[in-house]
Amino acid sequence: MRYSRLKIIFPIGLFLALFLDGSLSNAFAGHLFKYPYSSVLHLVLLWIVFAIFLDDRGELPVGLWAAFAGLIFDWYYTGVFGVYLVALPLVVYISRQIKPWLDLNFLTMLMVYIINLTIVEAFVYIWYLIGKVITSNLADFAVYTLGPTIAVNLALFVILYYPVRQLYLKVS
């Protein structure tokens, strides 16, 4: 009975994160996209990683929801389909594979989150490069996008880890 609450809270949080990504990017555009650095907010990814690792029964259909969120992202934010639609479920799949091998605590989750951030950013970068949506070289991507993105999102992870964990412990 109590478990079903998570099934409602998870999608709501997912879409809240999706829209906050965009709104906060606009509100703090001067800080986040200050040349030459551009740091991309990944609250959606954060929420997905939390769900995979904190939901101990693994009954949430995270993969499906991630694909749906990715579709909405492509649809509403970029207009280029098939990029986040694949990137987010890919991260879910990889995290699920890693999960049984890990002793779950703050630090291992942090490491997994860094890996996932890198995968998503690299995937999106390569895909856009193939689709000729962008022209940028690998060094610029690594230094000016990936680095700051990881820095900002790690800070958010550290701030949000305990509150979200409390939420999960309470709900499930």
Next chain:
Amino acid sequence: MQKFFSNRKLVIVIIVLIVSLGLMSVSVAIRNKKSTPPLIQQFGNDVVGAVDRVVAWPVNGLQGASNSVSDLLNTYQENQKLKKQVDQLAQVKVNAQTATAENKQLRKELKLNKSLSDYTAVTANVLTRTPSSWMNQLVISKGATAGIKKNMPVMSQSGLIGRVVEVNQTNSKVELISNTSSSADKFAIQVTNKSGSTVNGIVTGYDKSTNLIEMGSVTSKTKIEKGDKVVTSGLGGVTPKGLYVGTVASVKQDDYGLASEVRITPAADLSDLTVVTVAVK
């Protein structure tokens, strides 16, 4: 690793890759057509946009509040500065009104009903910004129902910021002028120098490191100086004439020494946008 490359999984991976690349190439291919986005895509955008308003509203409210606090802190200095400007402005305003009236009358006599500089301003809120380092895009809260069409220019209070790239019924996407993707098509602009002669050209790029707009391949011998005003020229397409772009920052020879390149300081701040105006022609 061996398990990963079992037949079934490999097939799934390949199918997913093909579908994903296919979707991407199709959407990139149809993105630049005039009739895009297709109805279904518009519908989805409208639905998501409606939901987004619920989230965007409090965030914009917070941003507005923090802006007001910082405004309040410099009120005194700003007030002093503004008072000086207001005195001059009154005179300029009267001048402009007289000129506009005269202009209208003269045009009527010449039977020129429409001119390049005519447009109606549609004001829209900025709902969100694409959280990506690759696309400098905004979603604004007005769409086809407010008369917005694809490729229309978008301004902030102070100057040109970009153009509309995707129109839905109730919201639309704006590509900022700082977007350097190769597919972004460029604005026709003109520089007017102190003696009143003009130089036409197009925006050829955006230098992110200095935040300057570039106008390349200028072969005219007309002398352009720092501080000259740059406006849209209204040539070719839906951009009206006379939208303020910025002022000239520097002029230099290009790499081959044949043409010169004009660098322009944009009048608008591209990182602090809450309300924008679309120039509907």
